[in-house]
Amino acid sequence: MQRVSILCVGKLKEKFYMDAAAEYQKRLSRHCRLEILELPEERLPDNPSPAQIQVALAREAETVRAKLPSSSAIIALCVEGELCSSEELARRMDRWAGSGESHLVFLIGGSFGLDPSLKAQAKLRLSMSPMTFPHHLARVMVLEQIYRAYQINAGTKYHK
Secondary structure, eight states, rough: OOOEEEEEEEEOOOOOHHHHHHHHHHHTTTSSSSEEEEEEEOOOOSOOOOHHHHHHHHHHHHHHHHHHHHEEEEEEEEEEEOOHHHHHHHHHHHHHHHTTTEEEEEOOBBTTOOOOOHHHHHEHOOOOOOOOOOHHHHHHHHHHHHHHHHHHOOOOOOOO
């Protein structure tokens, strides 16, 4: 069974996001071994300078790297990443599983995104949309897309 980790910078606070994430965690338990790790977001002043943001992102990157499982395929979510259909994500996940990459790690940054070094380390830089979403919503969206990918690969009617 494939292992999937979601490494998130920041914690879910709103109940509706927690409920949605829990629903997809339950659904995914039949398809993969899912782990969600919440990592602390660096505190910044209200109007941080670009330099302060870079320092915070570098610190968050160190925390993320300490939690990255060895020999995993990293998928970094970032707005400038590659746009990918649900079907294409399903094909890639199936191909990765078939080629022995049995542990996928999806990285979701905090409110300022991910450090460029983490993006460079990723097997895939994935954009959910050119639009900007709260990183809390991105977690639910990623969980849904992972579930959808398993459903597409299983040939169910979930994906129409």
